[in-house]
Amino acid sequence: MPKASARSLPSLSLRIxxxxxxxxxxxxxxxxxxxxxxxxxxxAGRAMDMSYKRAWDLVDExxxxxxxxAVERQTGGxxxxxxxxxxxxxxxxxxxxxxxxxxxxxVRKELAALQTDxxxxxxx
Numbered sequence: 625m626p627k628a629s630a631r632s633l634p635s636l637s638l639r640i641x642x643x644x645x646x647x648x649x650x651x652x653x654x655x656x657x658x659x660x661x662x663x664x665x666x667x668a669g670r671a672m673d674m675s676y677k678r679a680w681d682l683v684d685e686x687x688x689x690x691x692x693x694a695v696e697r698q699t700g701g702x703x704x705x706x707x708x709x710x711x712x713x714x715x716x717x718x719x720x721x722x723x724x725x726x727x728x729x730x731v732r733k734e735l736a737a738l739q740t741d742x743x744x745x746x747x748x
Contacts (some may be wrong), residue, residue, distance in 0.1 A: 633735045658673040663706040
């Protein structure tokens with residue numbers, strides 16, 4: 625979800641606890657989307673100002689948390705390897721984004737009311 629600007633409504637940030645130790649949220653989903661777009665873990669990490677090691681650690685964490693590979697590395701070729709999202713990884717991103725849209729829709733009126741309350745208290 626986009627970050628709220630000074631004039632926009634407060635926004636919802638969604639994190640889903642997958643188990644007691646791990647969760648998936650907007651940062652990991654954005655990393656997966658960047659891997660899909662860039663075809664590379666390192667390029668996806670760079671797009672997020674993240675080191676390759678940090679990006680790879682997050683991919684490894686996602687794969688372990690979900691007990692399915694969301695990302696597969698590809699080897700070889702003249703230009704080296706890359707990475708792709710698996711069908712599970714594509715489904716994970718799509719499902720997360722759907723949950724995020726549905727949740728934002730469900731709380732839209734309450735966020736607007738909160739924004740009104742905040743604006744009202746700033747004027748007094």
